[in-house]
Every structure is written in C-alpha cells, then in structure tokens.
Amino acid sequence: MxxxxxxxxxxxxxxxxxxxxxxxxxxxxxxxxxxxxxxxTPAVVAAEPETSPAPAQPDHFYAMTEDGEYGYQQALSDDDIKAGRATSALLMVRYLGDVKGVRSIKYVDGDISNVLSCAAPCKFVKSKLIYSGRVMRTETVPVTDGSVIQAVMSDAFNDRLTVFGRKAS
Known part of the structure; x- marks a missing residue:
C-alpha cells in the first residue's frame, strides 16, 4: 500500500x-x-529626437562688420581684469588693400590712426602711428600666435576683407 x-x-x-x-x-x-x-502592423515608434548640427564655424576671425570696418575682439588687459570688466571693446579696423604683396589695415581713433602693413608670410608688421595726418612713430612688431593682429592679417591674406570704401561683391 x-x-x-x-x-x-x-x-x-x-x-x-x-x-x-x-x-x-x-x-x-x-x-x-x-x-x-x-x-x-508595427506600433508607431516615436522618432528619435533630431540632433541639430553644430553651427558652422565662420571662415573669418572678425566678430562683426559695420560701415566697411571689421570688429575684432581684443583680449582683456590686466587692468581690465582688475577693474572687473568681463569684455573689452572691439578693435574696429579698415582694410586698405594689397599693394605689391603688402596688405595694410588701419584703425582710427579721432585724430590718431595706426596703419599696420605686412607681406607674406606675415611674421612682422610695420606700424605707422599717425596724428593729424603726420607720422609720429614707426616700428616693426612681431606677429604672435593668438594676437589680434594675427587674426586681422589672416583675414586679409585669406581675402576675407573688402577694401574700405568699396562695396562688397
């Protein structure tokens, strides 16, 4: 059992x-x-969120252009930093063009202007400080990496600037 x-x-x-x-x-x-x-029938699948492409990098170094002048952002000086400034005024330059392979730019502040000229490969710029139409001082300055003058001359040699007073085509 x-x-x-x-x-x-x-x-x-x-x-x-x-x-x-x-x-x-x-x-x-x-x-x-x-x-x-x-x-x-397959269920509707939620589409993956579209990722927007990264904005295209500009092919120039100037921050803005106005009335034929190009504005370049300057680095803050030690005095600016001590004064608590977060940014500095743009350096507004006028492109004067190319004469026999020498590119020149000019910036104006009232009666004072400075003309900077450079020939390829642009390792040094010649500076002419002009007051009321008279050359007060000339000097040769090295072009350093990351400097404003390097950015301006790079734009000039890469044909990113239009001669001051001419209409852009």
Missing part, C-alpha cells in the same frame, strides 16, 4: 506532466495559428 505522502507526490508529478504537455500543445497550436494570421 502506498503511503499518503507517496500518493501525493505521484499526483503532483502526474499533474505537472499533464500541465507541461498541455502547455506545449497550446504553444504548438498558438504557433500554427500565428503562422496563419497576417503579421501585425
């Missing part, structure tokens, strides 16, 4: 076997039914 415990285990095993075989029969039936059904 079987003990009640063995009988219970036998019943559980038999029930489990029947359940597993019924599941496999159902899954076979479900697979066959699914094969006969038309494929479900």
């Amino acid at each position: 079987k003990t009640p415990f063995r009988a219970a285990v036998s019943i559980i095993v038999a029930a489990s076997t029947l359940t597993l075989s019924a599941c496999s029969d159902r899954s076979t039936e479900a697979s066959a039914a699914a094969a006969q059904q038309p494929a479900p």
Whole structure:
C-alpha cells in the first residue's frame, strides 16, 4: 500500500506532466495559428529626437562688420581684469588693400590712426602711428600666435576683407 505522502507526490508529478504537455500543445497550436494570421502592423515608434548640427564655424576671425570696418575682439588687459570688466571693446579696423604683396589695415581713433602693413608670410608688421595726418612713430612688431593682429592679417591674406570704401561683391 502506498503511503499518503507517496500518493501525493505521484499526483503532483502526474499533474505537472499533464500541465507541461498541455502547455506545449497550446504553444504548438498558438504557433500554427500565428503562422496563419497576417503579421501585425508595427506600433508607431516615436522618432528619435533630431540632433541639430553644430553651427558652422565662420571662415573669418572678425566678430562683426559695420560701415566697411571689421570688429575684432581684443583680449582683456590686466587692468581690465582688475577693474572687473568681463569684455573689452572691439578693435574696429579698415582694410586698405594689397599693394605689391603688402596688405595694410588701419584703425582710427579721432585724430590718431595706426596703419599696420605686412607681406607674406606675415611674421612682422610695420606700424605707422599717425596724428593729424603726420607720422609720429614707426616700428616693426612681431606677429604672435593668438594676437589680434594675427587674426586681422589672416583675414586679409585669406581675402576675407573688402577694401574700405568699396562695396562688397
């Protein structure tokens, strides 16, 4: 005679076997039914958010242009920093053009102007400080990396500037 415990285990095993075989029969039936059904239409998938392309870098160094002059951002001086200034005024220059391979720019402040000229490869600029139409001082200054004059002359030699007084074409 079987003990009640063995009988219970036998019943559980038999029930489990029947359940597993019924599941496999159902899954076979479900697979066959699914094969006969038309494929479900895919749910609408939310589109990935569009990433905007990085803004194109300008092909020049000037920050702005106005009335034929080009504005270049100057670095802050130690005095500016001590005074708590966050930015400095733009240096507004006029491009004078190319004469025999020498490019020249001019900046004007009232009666004082400075003409800076450079020939390729533009390692040094010649500076003429002019007051009321008279040359007061001339000097030759090296062009250093990251300087405003390097940016201006780079734009001049890369034909990014229009001669002052001429209309841009």
